[in-house]
Structure formats: C-alpha cells, structure tokens
Amino acid sequence: MTDSYNQIQQRFFDQLVQALHPEVLIVEKKPFFTIITSAILPFKIHLYGHNIQERIKSGMQKTVHIDEDVLMSKYDIILKRILAIALHQKKAYARNTVVARVDKKNTILFLEENHLQGAMPGKYRYGLFLDGELISLAVFSGGRKMPELNIENYRSFELIRFCNKLGYNVVGGISKLLKAFVSDFQPNDIMTYTDKDWSQESTLEKIGFVKKSEIPPLKFWVNGTTRTLIKDEIQYAALQKEFPNGYLKENLGSLKLIQSIK
Structure with missing residues (x-):
C-alpha cells in the first residue's frame, strides 16, 4: 500500500x-x-x-x-x-423537472464528472433539467434485432449509463427518463447491467426490471490508476510484461436486468 x-x-x-x-x-x-x-x-x-x-x-x-x-x-x-x-x-422530484435530449458533448462532460465508470455517449441521451440545470442523465444504445426470439420487428435497447448529478437524490428520475425514451422509440425491451461492487441488488427491480442473469467477476490488470479488462490469457501475459509493477484485481461481477415493455 x-x-x-x-x-x-x-x-x-x-x-x-x-x-x-x-x-x-x-x-x-x-x-x-x-x-x-x-x-x-x-x-x-x-x-x-x-x-x-x-x-x-x-x-x-x-x-x-x-x-x-x-x-x-x-x-x-x-x-x-x-x-x-x-x-x-438536494432532494429533487422528477415531476418538477423537464426531460429533454442531451447532446454528445454535454453527455460526456456530465458522465466524467458524475459516473464512476466514466463516459460512454451511446446513441440516445435523455436528461432531466431543474431550472435549466442538468441533474440526471440516461444513455441508451441503438436498437438491436433479436432474431432468436422469432418475433417480427422485435427491438431491444440497452440502458448504458444512468446517474444523477453528485449531491442530488432525484426521486422518480429514472422512471421519467425511461418513460420519455419508451414514448419516442417503442422498444420491446430495455436491458441493463448493474455493478455488484456497489449494489448486490438493484433498485431497478422496483420499477419493472427483472433479473435475467449474473455476470461472473471480471479481472483487471491495474497499473497506477489505470485498469485494463483482461479478456484472455494471452492479453494477461502481455500486460504483465508491459507493466511489471502492476497487479491483479477482480470485481464482484454484475447483474443483467431486463424490462419488457407492454
């Protein structure tokens, strides 16, 4: 240490x-x-x-x-x-906010300042604004066809990132953001992953998401404050050689959740 x-x-x-x-x-x-x-x-x-x-x-x-x-x-x-x-x-209520699309630049800035896993702009971005200030953000992927379900025109989207502005507790925030996204794109389902290092259960289950599976722990090679996901043994050996002073870390994995849209 x-x-x-x-x-x-x-x-x-x-x-x-x-x-x-x-x-x-x-x-x-x-x-x-x-x-x-x-x-x-x-x-x-x-x-x-x-x-x-x-x-x-x-x-x-x-x-x-x-x-x-x-x-x-x-x-x-x-x-x-x-x-x-x-x-x-700073408790805020979603009913007092305005939901609007957010551009890529402001999404990246907001996530870098407020999300532990950093910025990922995704394809669709929705924010909640309180008196003109962005206080909550949800980022979604593009639609994916699911031919294995054998359902015509079925589209699944992923909730890639969600967070509130640090210091805010936005009551009903994620529900309002999801409602706006569903209204615009009519997805058949929305899936997401939650980090078990921070929550062994997901509050999303309270608003209709269902736990689909558990993703096994991931391994990382850490060098200073930079961590790299280890995908296979060849990469692992290369990282050890390139960063000999690094060390191995393993998280708890994640939960995969899905919300079916009626």
Whole structure:
C-alpha cells in the first residue's frame, strides 16, 4: 500500500467522520483492508489495498467494495455519492423537472464528472433539467434485432449509463427518463447491467426490471490508476510484461436486468 494511498484513505475517513459524525466507525483495519460502517448508511464499505485481489465476503449485508486505484482516481465521485446516499442532499422530484435530449458533448462532460465508470455517449441521451440545470442523465444504445426470439420487428435497447448529478437524490428520475425514451422509440425491451461492487441488488427491480442473469467477476490488470479488462490469457501475459509493477484485481461481477415493455 503506497504512502499516497494511506493519505487518501485517511482523508476519506476523516471526511466521512466530519459529515456523518459521530456515526462512523472503523470496524476492522488491516494493512491492506479496512471496513467502515455508519448507522445512517444502508451498507458497509470495504476498502481494498493493492495486495488483495478478490472481494472479501460480507454475508447478507449490503456492501460497497472500493479498490485502492478507484478511490485514488475517482475520489470526489465516490465520496459525494456516499454522502448523497447518507444525507439525501438536494432532494429533487422528477415531476418538477423537464426531460429533454442531451447532446454528445454535454453527455460526456456530465458522465466524467458524475459516473464512476466514466463516459460512454451511446446513441440516445435523455436528461432531466431543474431550472435549466442538468441533474440526471440516461444513455441508451441503438436498437438491436433479436432474431432468436422469432418475433417480427422485435427491438431491444440497452440502458448504458444512468446517474444523477453528485449531491442530488432525484426521486422518480429514472422512471421519467425511461418513460420519455419508451414514448419516442417503442422498444420491446430495455436491458441493463448493474455493478455488484456497489449494489448486490438493484433498485431497478422496483420499477419493472427483472433479473435475467449474473455476470461472473471480471479481472483487471491495474497499473497506477489505470485498469485494463483482461479478456484472455494471452492479453494477461502481455500486460504483465508491459507493466511489471502492476497487479491483479477482480470485481464482484454484475447483474443483467431486463424490462419488457407492454
């Protein structure tokens, strides 16, 4: 674990204590692993140093899993996202917003500032605006034919990205965005993936999405704050050779969900 990571981890804990005091507690602290809990957070936080490859099980309790490189590269997004969940900062209601299409440039800027997995402009982009400010965004793929279903003109779309502006809790936001998209394109279904490192269950199930399958954990080779998805053993060997000071990480995988449109 690097000195810079030690400093960032301590700053992360200090800022949680400052915001949530006195309800923050380090349950367990080891050289490369820390558990943080709070009475007002609906989950535990597991912080992983670079020497821990796989996730540490937490039983049935909801847990957010954060790696060293991710905390260092996405510090502000992670902290603000956790505090928004805990403190419900700037609650906004979708009924008070205006839904509109968003251009590629503003989509990329918004996602880079507010989404942990970065920007992906997709093909169709819808946003919610409150007094002219973009506070919620959904990005969709183009339509895909599904010949294996043997249904004429069947089209499936993917919800590629969704997030709120950091610090906002937009009540009913995703429902309003989906409704606008469905009205424009009449999809037969919409599918999406959710990151199990942040949620072992998906709130999308409350609005009609159904869990279709679980995607196995993915492996990454991490060099500094850059992580590369490992697709096969040949690539893995090449990454080890090119970045010998890197290390292996493995996430929890993801959930695949589908909403059938009547």
